[in-house]
Amino acid sequence: MSQSGGHVxxxxxxxxxxxxxxxxxxxxHEGPITMIGEEPIPPYQRPPLSKAWLxxxxxxxxxxxKPLEFYGEHGIDFxxxxxxxxxxxxxxxxxxxxxxxxxxxxxxxxxxARAIALPIEGKDLAGIMFLRTAADAEALKATVGPxxxxxxxxxxxxxxxxxxxxxxxxxxxxxxxxxxxILARVACEALSDFFTAYHEKQGVTFELGCSVTGFEGKDxxxxxxxxxxxxxxxxxxxxxGVGAHPNDELAKDAGLDCARGVVVDLDARSVSDPNxxxxxxxxxxxxxxxxxxxxxxxxxxxxxxAKQAASAIVGRPRPAGECPWQxxxxxxxxxxxxxxxxxxxxxxxxxxxxxxxxxxFHLKGDQVQSVEAIxxxxxxxxxxxxxxxxxxxDKAKLADPSISMKEVxx
Numbered sequence: 001m002s003q004s005g006g007h008v009x010x011x012x013x014x015x016x017x018x019x020x021x022x023x024x025x026x027x028x029h030e031g032p033i034t035m036i037g038e039e040p041i042p043p044y045q046r047p048p049l050s051k052a053w054l055x056x057x058x059x060x061x062x063x064x065x066k067p068l069e070f071y072g073e074h075g076i077d078f079x080x081x082x083x084x085x086x087x088x089x090x091x092x093x094x095x096x097x098x099x100x101x102x103x104x105x106x107x108x109x110x111x112x113a114r115a116i117a118l119p120i121e122g123k124d125l126a127g128i129m130f131l132r133t134a135a136d137a138e139a140l141k142a143t144v145g146p147x148x149x150x151x152x153x154x155x156x157x158x159x160x161x162x163x164x165x166x167x168x169x170x171x172x173x174x175x176x177x178x179x180x181x182i183l184a185r186v187a188c189e190a191l192s193d194f195f196t197a198y199h200e201k202q203g204v205t206f207e208l209g210c211s212v213t214g215f216e217g218k219d220x221x222x223x224x225x226x227x228x229x230x231x232x233x234x235x236x237x238x239x240x241g242v243g244a245h246p247n248d249e250l251a252k253d254a255g256l257d258c259a260r261g262v263v264v265d266l267d268a269r270s271v272s273d274p275n276x277x278x279x280x281x282x283x284x285x286x287x288x289x290x291x292x293x294x295x296x297x298x299x300x301x302x303x304x305x306a307k308q309a310a311s312a313i314v315g316r317p318r319p320a321g322e323c324p325w326q327x328x329x330x331x332x333x334x335x336x337x338x339x340x341x342x343x344x345x346x347x348x349x350x351x352x353x354x355x356x357x358x359x360x361f362h363l364k365g366d367q368v369q370s371v372e373a374i375x376x377x378x379x380x381x382x383x384x385x386x387x388x389x390x391x392x393x394d395k396a397k398l399a400d401p402s403i404s405m406k407e408v409x410x
Contacts, residue, residue, distance in 0.1 A: 006105025008313060009094055010035040011084045011250070016280030016302035017110030018043025018065045023310035025074045034077040034102055036084055036094070039133060042068050047299060049137040050161035051329050055168050056141065060134055084111075087254035089273055106275055106313055109251055109262055110306075113244035113281035113297060118153070122215030127222040128238045131162060143237040146170035151225050151233055153212055154241035155182030157328040157335075160195060162239050163204050164330040174205040174233055176212055176225060188341070190360055191372050194353045195330070202331060207233065244297060246282045259284045261295040266321075267312035268305045277312070279305035288321055289387060290342050290369075298326040323388040325380075336380040339370035339387040350379060351401045359383070366392040382409040 008024060010017045013035050021035050021043075037043070044063040052058035061067075071078040079096075086095040087107070095101045115130035117123060129140050140162075144150045150166040152159045155177030166173040175182065181192040196206060211228035215238065224232040246261040257263040257272045261284030268283060270276040280302040284295045300322070307319045328335045333356065341362040351358030359379035362370040367390055371383030382405035386393055397403045 005031045007032045007034070007103065008106045008108065009033075009102055009104035010108045010110055011094060012108075012110030012112055012247075012280070012282075013037025013039065013043045013078065013080075014110060014112050014280065014302070015043060015046060015065065015299055016112070016306050017108065019303055019306035020108055020110060020279060020310055021071070021076050021078075022066060022074075023306055024313065025076070027310050027314045027316055029310075029314050031105070032077065033075065034079065034104075035071070036079050036082055036096065036102075038081065038083045039135070040081045041134065042066065042071065042078060042080070044134065045299070046132075047327075049134065050131055050158055051165055053134065053137040054141050054144075054162070054165040063134075084250055087250050089254050089256075089276070092275065104275075107277070108309055109276065109278040109282055110280050110302075111247035111250060111282045113246045115240065116243045116245055118212065118240060118242065120212065120214045121226075122217055122222065125215050125217040125222040126220055127217075127236065128215060128240065130240055131158060132244075140237065140239065141169075144169050144171040148172070148236040149174065149234060151176060151235035151238045152241060153225065153238060154243070155179070155184075155206070155208075156186060156241055156243070157183070159239070159241040160199065160330055161328060162241065163199060164202070167202050167204060168331075171236075172205075173203070174207060174235070175199070176207045176210055176227070176233065178209070178211055180209045182206065182208070187372060188347050188360055188362070190347070190349055190353065191374075194356075194374070198331070198333065198356070244281065246284075246295060248282055251276075251278065251282075259293070261285075263293070264305075266308065267318060268309040269312060277309040279309050287324065287340075289323065289390070290340065292342070294340070296324055298324065300325050321388070323384040325384060334375055336373045336377070337370065338373075338380055338384040339368070341370040344369050346395075348395060348399055350399060351376065361398060363393075363395070366395065368393055378405040382406065385409055 043065045083097040084094045093103045149172040152175045163173045183192045214226040216224040224234045248258045251262045262278035263284045268277045281297045325338045344362040346363040348361045357375040359373040359376045368386040373380035397408045
């Protein structure tokens with residue numbers, strides 16, 4: 001049903017919220033649009049924060065999804081430095097932190113996720129940072145450099161990207177990881193081993209299987225990270241990257257169905273309220289390829305769900321389903337990941353990791369569930385098709401890099 005004349009309120013001005021606002025106008029929505037953003041700047045690309053921004057190669061203007069004038073020119077009321085504090089679904093109003101409230105016909109929740117803080121001694125010392133916003137990246141950039149030591153708590157993709165950027169800025173970097181290998185929760189052992197060796201070549205130090213129990217400081221600023229074995233890792237700054245939690249409290253308090261994220265359907269519409277949508281990191285969404293529900297934290301997911309919600313609101317046909325994907329840039333490495341390694345019973349490596357050009361395929365029987373491709377665009381592109389089409393694959397051909405991926409996927 002088209003709701004194209006009503007007032008659409010978007011809570012959250014990140015990649016998902018900003019894209020939804022622009023798409024609504026592109027798709028012909030003629031009613032008012034209000035976008036609520038907690039940051040002082042308009043929506044921007046977040047992935048470069050851990051890379052280009054830290055290295056001084058990008059700023060707020062170059063990363064903006066649209067110039068600030070775009071919103072005024074297209075009748076989008078962008079309210080910066082404001083948060084939503086309460087949602088009244090009966091009255092269809094959103095209370096805001098500046099004391100005002102806004103009424104809606106359709107609501108899009110694009111509130112994203114927040115970095116998980118460690119509830120340990122010294123957690124409030126200056127110099128302990130997260131990397132979710134432009135302000136976070138700016139603070140980190142001002143802190144690290146030659147003669148400084150950066151401690152990164154968490155050996156996931158964000159932690160490794162920060163480590164690579166820290167080295168590019170001339171800082172010493174130590175990565176502290178609770179598991180026995182980096183990327184333990186998101187990648188296979190072959191990929192963990194490859195990235196560990198590659199980072200070590202660039203001068204990064206790893207402390208694996210270690211538990212962080214607290215932070216030490218002097219004059220209110222962090223000076224070290226305390227480990228369970230009694231050691232203290234001296235540092236000038238800390239970035240904590242141990243995961244994120246969806247900002248779904250607004251939805252929960254309003255009685256919307258949540259499962260570590262707002263539960264939505266294939267239109268990104270809340271299963272509890274037809275007038276409410278949730279997109280991006282805050283949404284717990286269907287994944288038809290895997291016949292399950294899941295919450296994804298990626299830019300491609302934010303864009304796909306923005307399209308779903310905008311299409312449903314203006315009465316356009318539902319967009320075709322996509323294969324989930326994400327990426328990570330570290331040094332001269334481009335890692336592209338398609339799909340998720342659910343229910344995998346075999347892992348197949350195509351190419352030679354020593355060449356820094358290879359791909360890891362995760363298989364369930366003769367179907368590709370996921371592919372992690374290092375500097376290997378054909379493996380990534382064809383892998384996406386194989387995952388989306390649920391097409392059986394010839395494992396012998398897949399394992400032979402002399403056979404083109406086009407032939408493998410044919």
